[in-house]
Amino acid sequence: MAHRRTSGSKLLMTVLYMVASCSAVPISDLLDRASQGSDKLHSLSTTLTQVLDSHFPPIGRVITPRPSTCHTSSLHTPNDKAQALQVSESDLLSLARSLLAAWVDPLVVLSATVNTLPHPAQSSISNKIQELQQHSKSLGDGLDIISGKMGPAAQAISTLPYRGGNDIGQDKISKLINFHFLMSCFRRDSHKIDIFLKVLRCRAAKMQPEMC
Amino acid sequence: MTVCTRMRGHLGLALLLLLSAAVESNSMSPPGKPVLLGCRSPEKETFTCWWEPGSDGGLKTTHRLFYERERLEGKHECPDYRSAGRNSCFFDRDHTSIWVDYHLTVVASNELGNTTSDIFKMDVMEIVKPNTPENVTLLVMKREDNLYLHVRWEPPYNTDTKSGWVTIKYELRVKQEKSNEWKEYTSGTETHINLYNINPGTLYAVQVRCRLDHGSWSEWSNSTSVNTPDYPHNEKLFWILVSMLSAVPFITAMCILVMKRKNVKQYLLPPVPGPKIRGVDVQLLKRGRSEDVINALIINQSFPPMVAWKDQIEEYLIVSDDGLLLDPSSSQKRKKSLIIPAGFHLDLGIQCKEPTPVQRDLQKAEERKNEMDNFVKANTSLTEGNLSDMEPPQPPTQKQLFPIASFVKTTDQSPSKHNSAAENTVKPLANCGYVDIQRHENAKEVDVIEVDYSRVKEVSGDNILILQRGNIPGYMDIQRQKENIPEDYSRVKEVDGDNKVLLQRQNASTDSSCREKGNHYTDCTNQKLRNPHVTGPSKVGVCTELIGSGYVDTIPAPPLM
Numbered sequence: 001m002a003h004r005r006t007s008g009s010k011l012l013m014t015v016l017y018m019v020a021s022c023s024a025v026p027i028s029d030l031l032d033r034a035s036q037g038s039d040k041l042h043s044l045s046t047t048l049t050q051v052l053d054s055h056f057p058p059i060g061r062v063i064t065p066r067p068s069t070c071h072t073s074s075l076h077t078p079n080d081k082a083q084a085l086q087v088s089e090s091d092l093l094s095l096a097r098s099l100l101a102a103w104v105d106p107l108v109v110l111s112a113t114v115n116t117l118p119h120p121a122q123s124s125i126s127n128k129i130q131e132l133q134q135h136s137k138s139l140g141d142g143l144d145i146i147s148g149k150m151g152p153a154a155q156a157i158s159t160l161p162y163r164g165g166n167d168i169g170q171d172k173i174s175k176l177i178n179f180h181f182l183m184s185c186f187r188r189d190s191h192k193i194d195i196f197l198k199v200l201r202c203r204a205a206k207m208q209p210e211m212c
Numbered sequence: 213m214t215v216c217t218r219m220r221g222h223l224g225l226a227l228l229l230l231l232s233a234a235v236e237s238n239s240m241s242p243p244g245k246p247v248l249l250g251c252r253s254p255e256k257e258t259f260t261c262w263w264e265p266g267s268d269g270g271l272k273t274t275h276r277l278f279y280e281r282e283r284l285e286g287k288h289e290c291p292d293y294r295s296a297g298r299n300s301c302f303f304d305r306d307h308t309s310i311w312v313d314y315h316l317t318v319v320a321s322n323e324l325g326n327t328t329s330d331i332f333k334m335d336v337m338e339i340v341k342p343n344t345p346e347n348v349t350l351l352v353m354k355r356e357d358n359l360y361l362h363v364r365w366e367p368p369y370n371t372d373t374k375s376g377w378v379t380i381k382y383e384l385r386v387k388q389e390k391s392n393e394w395k396e397y398t399s400g401t402e403t404h405i406n407l408y409n410i411n412p413g414t415l416y417a418v419q420v421r422c423r424l425d426h427g428s429w430s431e432w433s434n435s436t437s438v439n440t441p442d443y444p445h446n447e448k449l450f451w452i453l454v455s456m457l458s459a460v461p462f463i464t465a466m467c468i469l470v471m472k473r474k475n476v477k478q479y480l481l482p483p484v485p486g487p488k489i490r491g492v493d494v495q496l497l498k499r500g501r502s503e504d505v506i507n508a509l510i511i512n513q514s515f516p517p518m519v520a521w522k523d524q525i526e527e528y529l530i531v532s533d534d535g536l537l538l539d540p541s542s543s544q545k546r547k548k549s550l551i552i553p554a555g556f557h558l559d560l561g562i563q564c565k566e567p568t569p570v571q572r573d574l575q576k577a578e579e580r581k582n583e584m585d586n587f588v589k590a591n592t593s594l595t596e597g598n599l600s601d602m603e604p605p606q607p608p609t610q611k612q613l614f615p616i617a618s619f620v621k622t623t624d625q626s627p628s629k630h631n632s633a634a635e636n637t638v639k640p641l642a643n644c645g646y647v648d649i650q651r652h653e654n655a656k657e658v659d660v661i662e663v664d665y666s667r668v669k670e671v672s673g674d675n676i677l678i679l680q681r682g683n684i685p686g687y688m689d690i691q692r693q694k695e696n697i698p699e700d701y702s703r704v705k706e707v708d709g710d711n712k713v714l715l716q717r718q719n720a721s722t723d724s725s726c727r728e729k730g731n732h733y734t735d736c737t738n739q740k741l742r743n744p745h746v747t748g749p750s751k752v753g754v755c756t757e758l759i760g761s762g763y764v765d766t767i768p769a770p771p772l773m
Contacts, residue, residue, distance in 0.1 A: 081256065081310075085377070199376040
């Protein structure tokens with residue numbers, strides 16, 4: 001199924017390339033498609049955190065790392081509506097792409113270690129991680145296309161390396177806590193990506209208020 | 213001395229006062245621990261938090277909210293305690309940041325001390341719950357004879373829909389007035405929707421709610437209702453058209469009637485013919501000579517000759533047992549003719565038809581019997597085979613007369629089956645409560661000898677009355693007196709078919725009388741005795757076409773048979 005998805009995303013890419021080369025598809029439609037993808041991504045990550053919350057050890061609430069220790073926290077993003085509306089389109093797109101790229105490696109680690117996760121809904125979590133990876137990949141490819149149409153300023157990506165290593169803990173409690181922490185970081189970042197793209201979409205479709 | 217006691221009294225009083233003061237001061241305490249209940253952001257730009265104070269310890273207690281925020285140094289206090297009401301803290305746009313964690317605490321303090329609540333951690337993106345949508349309007353619209361509901365609303369108060377900062381998704385639910393079930397629809401981001409599958413003449417209620425991104429749903433808006441019309445327009449038009457169309461032929465009919473009223477009058481109210489007596493001269497009567505009148509009246513009156521009447525209904529009553537049927541030759545014998553003994557005068561009740569139709573029907577039955585002759589031979593083999601199933605008289609005779617495939621088992625207890633057999637030719641004759649069969653001899657006038665009444669249970673065919681078995685209460689006395697069934701009478705057990713009357717078997721005495729009476733009936737009596745399959749009370753099958761009565765006069769048939 002992963003193979004099909006990658007070939008599906010390849011197909012999407014070719015289509016997008018063709019479309020982009022024809023320059024017939026307006027960028028607002030591309031952004032609409034992309035924001036649908038980011039909406040799906042955020043929805044998946046929200047569900048996953050809720051599942052993990054249901055089986056979270058109480059001690060975890062105390063010893064869970066602070067969100068400022070998310071590996072993407074160094075990226076400076078707007079923190080309220082006023083700030084967000086002042087960011088340029090290229091910057092918004094660049095932020096979205098950077099965040100998305102930053103999660104490729106951690107998702108690989110998560111999917112590798114989910115089988116050892118001591119959680120009752122472990123298989124469901126495993127499936128969702130897979131879905132997350134696929135959606136993330138296809139969204140990233142789509143954003144690459146859009147950035148190509150938006151000019152060089154949109155091409156810049158900040159690298160945010162993940163330094164968490166290849167495992168998420170040795171014992172049961174720390175596995176659960178780290179997994180939960182990573183997912184909450186991802187949930188926040190996927191929300192940021194979603195909002196940035198939706199703001200972009202609304203700006204790009206000035207003649208279509210229903211896009212906002 | 214008195215001074216000492218007075219002083220002691222004062223001392224006691226002072227001690228008491230001190231004690232009471234001490235007691236009072238013991239009921240005061242530092243405040244109880246407050247609890248942070250939760251926070252809510254309606255539009256991702258501001259948010260409010262609420263807490264529940266603990267006990268106040270008997271003293272005036274104040275509550276203060278402090279927060280620490282990610283990416284913000286230091287501990288800060290709530291910027292606004294008032295806007296959101298008691299025990300709340302409102303964070304305005306300048307103090308609200310998203311995608312950062314807040315750590316909130318509430319401190320309750322009074323004269324005796326402070327108490328701090330537990331830390332409450334939150335991120336604005338997690339506490340989003342919008343206001344309800346506004347101005348929900350409901351309209352009934354019509355397009356090409358189809359009714360639909362058009363629902364329209366506005367985004368919730370104070371929510372930004374222009375920048376893409378929030379994406380509002382709506383959901384609505386609809387309910388008919390009588391049911392308790394809501395039907396839900398998602399509207400997406402549109403602020404209107406058309407509902408097509410609605411019924412006329414009902415009250416519909418609609419509620420709308422929304423949510424931002426993937427946050428919590430808002431509360432349902434207040435219910436808005438509308439009544440759908442009851443197709444008055446269409447119905448009125450339809451009935452107007454119908455009445456107009458039907459008025460046209462009605463008017464033409466009336467015109468014709470009026471124009472031809474003479475003919476109509478003649479048709480509807482035919483003139484009653486004046487009396488015309490044959491041979492009577494009206495003029496003669498008018499002249500009024502009495503002798504002439506009397507002569508005219510007597511001489512010219514012609515009574516129908518009894519002989520002729522007799523001729524008309526020379527029909528034979530056929531008495532048969534089942535054994536009779538087994539014998540093909542005997543079946544030949546029953547050249548279907550009906551015998552009505554001469555002595556019989558069929559006189560039905562007041563409400564019944566004249567005897568003449570009866571006679572006619574008897575003749576008809578005779579003809580029918582002739583037709584059915586063919587079936588006799590075919591059925592004899594069957595009758596043989598199924599004799600075991602049958603009670604003696606009825607089924608074979610049935611077989612003879614009606615090509616019925618099924619045999620009806622007849623017992624004393626199941627008169628209904630006879631009725632069902634007879635139902636093949638059910639034609640209601642008349643509703644006679646009672647049938648009066650009189651016996652008179654020698655073509656005399658009606659001579660009531662015995663009047664036996666049986667209640668007619670059912671009338672089948674033109675000429676068959678199925679009598680109810682059993683005593684009629686009103687007539688119990690009469691029938692009781694007839695414990696000894698006269699020789700000439702057999703009680704009819706059942707009538708089935710057009711031409712069968714099944715007589716009940718009489719006592720041996722009667723049998724012998726029967727035997728004596730009629731060589732013609734030897735078969736029947738012999739059959740009675742011979743037939744090993746007779747069960748239940750012995751029965752005699754009598755095939756006659758006779759109006760059923762309590763008693764049937766078995767009269768020997770003429771040697772025609």
